[in-house]
Amino acid sequence: MRDSRPQSIEYLFETTEGQNMLQSIQQRAIALNKLNRAVKGVIPAQLHPWCRVANFRQGILVLETANASWMMRLRYEQSSLLSALRAQILPSLTAIDIRINPTLAAKAQESAQESSSQSAAEEKSAGRQLSEQSAEILRSVASRSPEKLRQTIERLASLAGESTRSTSRNK
Structure with a gap:
């Protein structure tokens, strides 16, 4: 059982066996991070945001996952x-x-939302374009349409090759 009594902060800086407590914590974190990268290199890509290394002790690797469905996978x-x-x-x-950690689900969901918002921003900046082939089809539909609709469709067909971001709705 762990000693959970309050301790002086000087305890972290004391040198025992040529190394202080903070150095050993840092080395352990670096080792677990390296192990996490190795695990992510082996597991399928769809599991990456939903799984991480929690610990390695006594020959047992402890993995955390977001929920029971990812745990089964x-x-x-x-x-x-x-x-x-x-x-x-190893x-x-x-x-x-394998253990379930619900906070991992929240973090993975936040990162998924950030990546989807970035891709949506990239889509908006790229804009949409009307191909020449689509413009020809619109012109043939316009030739068989009533006057007011024909004018609107022809105006739409004239946008072929232009980005929709550079057009004006007041034409």
Whole structure:
């Protein structure tokens, strides 16, 4: 059981066995980050935002996932993940423990919303264009339409090749 009593901050800076507590925490974080990148290189791409390495202790890799459905998907990949990680980076790996962490779902959803808003902004900046082939089809439809509709369709067909962002609705 962990010692949860308050401790002095000087405890973090004390040197024991040539290394202070903060250095060991930093090294552990770097190792877990490296392991997380290795795991993401092995699992399918759709699992990347929904899965991360939580810990590695006593030969057991602890993975966190967003919800039960992603946990089941990860369990299907568990045996291939275990053998790949043993071969690549962790020969001492004996098992993989998968746990659900709901906060991971919120973070993955936020990142998904950010990426979708970026792609929507890129679409808006690109604008849409009417092809020449579509313009010809519109002109043939306009020739068989009533006068007012014909004028509107011909005006639309005249936009072929132009970006819709550069046109004016007051023509």
